[in-house]
Amino acid sequence: MTTVSRAANRFKGKLGRDQIEEFKEAFDLIDEDKSGQIDLQEVSKVLAAMGHAPSQAEIQRMVDEVDEDGNGEVSFEEFCLMMINKQNEFGASTFEEELLEAFKVFDKNRDGFITHTKLKAVLRQLGDNANDDEIQEMIEDVDTDGDGKVTWDDFRK
Numbered sequence: 001m002t003t004v005s006r007a008a009n010r011f012k013g014k015l016g017r018d019q020i021e022e023f024k025e026a027f028d029l030i031d032e033d034k035s036g037q038i039d040l041q042e043v044s045k046v047l048a049a050m051g052h053a054p055s056q057a058e059i060q061r062m063v064d065e066v067d068e069d070g071n072g073e074v075s076f077e078e079f080c081l082m083m084i085n086k087q088n089e090f091g092a093s094t095f096e097e098e099l100l101e102a103f104k105v106f107d108k109n110r111d112g113f114i115t116h117t118k119l120k121a122v123l124r125q126l127g128d129n130a131n132d133d134e135i136q137e138m139i140e141d142v143d144t145d146g147d148g149k150v151t152w153d154d155f156r157k
Helices: 003-010 017-030 040-049 056-066 076-106 116-125 132-142 152-156
Strands: none
Touching: 003 017, 003 076, 017 040, 017 076, 017 132, 040 056, 056 076, 076 116, 076 152, 116 132
């Protein structure tokens, strides 16, 4: 059973399969070392990129709230739980606003698109050295019309 399928079964009624697949794409971008776990440093970098500057203690609290196996890191299922908690805490409209802020991190010139070049620049800032093929694959995974750019609608789906 795939990670997405396990999460779909676990969170049935709380998250749709499309949401889970979106969360998986986001999780995979955050999981820089591709370990299947997000550590405190990776969480901190993403929050900083989104314009948030929580203390290490706050980040630790966020992780502790969902760290079911107690390993100090966040698995994909725990990440889904974190996202559910965030949606419940702030409501869907605030969650959408947070997602828009994340989109803006990648769309620095505010032209409404995330291109290969923009994604590569942000990934480099986050310390991710994905190669051009990997970056292109990330774009293709969410680019619904095949134009090589990720729009806001592509990003939030």
